Amino acid sequence: MKQPTPRGEISALVLATIAAPAPTQEESLVQLGTLVAERVSGTPDILRDDDLQLALFCLYELHYSGIDDAGDDWEWHPGLLGIRRLIEGAFEQAVRSRVVLGDLPDSSSEAVCAELFRMTGEDAGPSMSRFVARSATEDQLREFLVHKSIYQLKEADPHTWAIPRLTGRAKAALVEIQADEYGNGLPTRMHSALFARTMRDLGMDDTYGAYLDAVPAITLASNNLMSLFGLNRRLRGAIVGHLAAYEMTSSQPNRLHSRGFKRHGHGEEAREYFDEHVEADAVHEQIAGRDMAGGLVEQDPRLLPDVLFGAAAGIALDVLMTQHILEAWEAGRSSLHHVGAVAA
Amino acid sequence: MSAEHASGADHTQGGERDGADVPQRSLNSGSATPVSVVACANGPLLVRGDFELVGTDGQELPRTRRTVALGRCGASVLKPYCDGSHKLIGFTTDP
Structure with a gap:
């Protein structure tokens, strides 16, 4: 997939980071971790946060078609997976808080x-x-x-x-x-x-x-x-x-x-x-x-x-x-x- | 588990169709997969396995998939196949 246009500092930093070889990006990952941690707790609505949703989409895309100019090594890079987990954890929590289940049926x-x-x-x-x-x-x-x-x-x-x-x-x-x-x-x-x-x-x-x-x-x-x-x-x-x-x-x-x-x-x-x-x-x-x-x-x-x-x-x-x-x-x-x- | 999956592989869908919208014979070699018909609650009859679906004239009906859902609510526009209309008309199979 071609690189999308960033929608804020997090998606911009994700895209810039994965466009470079992993060994050169330790500092970017630390910075990204700080930015993401602040944003996931501060965003008014993660479901409508363009920057976070685009960043998460790109992180997931590494498991599908990949992103132009992003090395394949990034898919299982532990530091980058940690960033993804921060975003997806907050995302899952937001979705769970919106969804109300009725009484459970029996398990047949x-x-x-x-x-x-x-x-x-x-x-x-x-x-x-x-x-x-x-x-x-x-x-x-x-x-x-x-x-x-x-x-x-x-x-x-x-x-x-x-x-x-x-x-x-x-x-x-x-x-x-x-x-x-x-x-x-x-x-x-x-x-x-x-x-x-x-x-x-x-x-x-x-x-x-x-x-x-x-x-x-x-x-x-x-x-x-x-x-x-x-x-x-x-x-x-x-x-x-x-x-x-x-x-x-x-x-x-x-x-x-x-x-x-x-x-x-x-x-x-x-x-x-x-x-x-x-x-x-x-x-x-x-x-x-x-x-x-x-x-x-x-x-x-x-x-x-x-x-x-x-x-x-x-x-x-x-x-x-x-x-x-x-x-x-x-x-x-x-x-x-x-x-x-x-x-x- | 492997034995179960090995037998499952016998009816994976493969080369028996060419995608044209013409009636196709199902598997023409090997042993036939037994046919099962599931009477779905408030819905269609789900038919799986090796079978021929024919009209009253004996001619095979147009068919593009191996497992089919035959409508029984009467409202489908794709008869004899189900198009989900039973949900709109409140069709029920309760006695």
């Missing part, structure tokens, strides 16, 4: 599945998909794709981290879902590839991370949440719950997304990403709820609260993201961080 797979369907079926506020279907302008459709592109161009990757941490029924279920996400061996059928085609059809840049500078902190936070859950084995329940919630809130919204793009004259090629998800996720949500999440809790009932937390956290951050976007649009503004960056 059917009960877990039913509770996940109940949680994802609750009215969570304004609906992005209904807005896209009925009202979004062409420019707003492009903004919608910009926000989604941060995840969808690497769709499924954060949840894949969970595969070696699961066993038996839960693992088989996750792999069954991910195989579909990754096109069942056909690169052009990968969901990330279908999304890239939609972007190209609208004349947009489909390079991974091309629009990173354009998205607000809350969009970064929604992505960082998945990496937090995926990269920490202790949070395997949360990443499983997160995936279940994503699958359970996909079929009908994607049908509406497709309708919105059709309304603006975009053809089947551009809409295939959405149309594919209508059928695929009606299958995935059943596998995810019953076999993956339910299967995991049956194997280890101690993970039940984290499974539900992961689902609730995913929903909560996406609600905040939707609110951010729709509030901007209703006020006649762009929802993006850098409006200029949306040009093709």
Whole structure:
């Protein structure tokens, strides 16, 4: 991924540090540690802190595609991992304090599945998909794709981290879902590839991370949440719950997304990403709820609260993201961080 | 665990599809994976394994995935497949 534009002194120092060889950066790491420790305790809202969310996104990115000019050695550099843990610890705490779980169901797979369907079926506020279907302008459709592109161009990757941490029924279920996400061996059928085609059809840049500078902190936070859950084995329940919630809130919204793009004259090629998800996720949500999440809790009932937390956290951050976007649009503004960056 | 995973590998999805939107025969060699049908509470029938899905004329129905969810609420626009509509109409499988 190309280096993004810094959004403050912490993201600037992270990017400058990893652009140099690790042995020369001891002082920078000490300085970074001091800055981050001050900021995580002083920030009014870490979910909307552009500087911290971008810094965390870049630190996680070292585990995915890497960052241009950053040496591969940085991925497991103990000093840099310490910085990441400072930020992600505060981030996790902030998310946990926002998410309220109801009474826990029993730990049978059917009960877990039913509770996940109940949680994802609750009215969570304004609906992005209904807005896209009925009202979004062409420019707003492009903004919608910009926000989604941060995840969808690497769709499924954060949840894949969970595969070696699961066993038996839960693992088989996750792999069954991910195989579909990754096109069942056909690169052009990968969901990330279908999304890239939609972007190209609208004349947009489909390079991974091309629009990173354009998205607000809350969009970064929604992505960082998945990496937090995926990269920490202790949070395997949360990443499983997160995936279940994503699958359970996909079929009908994607049908509406497709309708919105059709309304603006975009053809089947551009809409295939959405149309594919209508059928695929009606299958995935059943596998995810019953076999993956339910299967995991049956194997280890101690993970039940984290499974539900992961689902609730995913929903909560996406609600905040939707609110951010729709509030901007209703006020006649762009929802993006850098409006200029949306040009093709 | 390894034995369990070895048998699981028999039905990983591989080269039996070419991605075109035409009906595809499932695995055409080796022993067939037993079919299982899960009647999902308040939702579709989830069908896994090696099976053929045919219309009343005996012709194979268009199918792009190995495991399918067959709708039973009647509201899907992708019949016979589920599109999640059961959640919108409050479909229930309770007796």
